[in-house]
Amino acid sequence: MVVSMITSQEEAQLKAIFAMIDTNRDGKISKDEVRAFAVMMGSTQPIKEEELNMVWALADTDKDGLISYNEVVEAGNKYGNKQLPQSLVDQTIVQKVNFVF
Ligand SMILES: [Ca+2]
Numbered sequence: 001m002v003v004s005m006i007t008s009q010e011e012a013q014l015k016a017i018f019a020m021i022d023t024n025r026d027g028k029i030s031k032d033e034v035r036a037f038a039v040m041m042g043s044t045q046p047i048k049e050e051e052l053n054m055v056w057a058l059a060d061t062d063k064d065g066l067i068s069y070n071e072v073v074e075a076g077n078k079y080g081n082k083q084l085p086q087s088l089v090d091q092t093i094v095q096k097v098n099f100v101f
């Protein structure tokens with residue numbers, strides 16, 4: 001499956017980032033969790049609703065309003081970024097996450 005396109009190391013990183021964002025541990029990322037994560041990472045600019053909607057339109061393939069881990073991986077493969085896709089969360093957050101690792 002698409003999951004095999006990323007290496008185990010990248011998968012471990014992605015899972016770690018996913019777990020950081022998924023604060024209620026239901027295995028899916030909500031828009032509120034992304035917003036809270038941005039604040040946690042010190043983002044000074046709030047994420048715009050339109051940006052979140054755009055990301056959700058790209059990644060939320062089953063349209064349940066939440067992004068699952070598999071949807072993150074699929075979006076990453078689809079848009080050619082093997083790491084956390086930049087389109088999935090605000091770019092500044094991704095940069096900070098990359099800095100953390
Ligand atoms: Ca969650």
Ligand SMILES: [Ca+2]
Nearest residue numbers: 060062064066
């Ligand atoms: Ca979904």
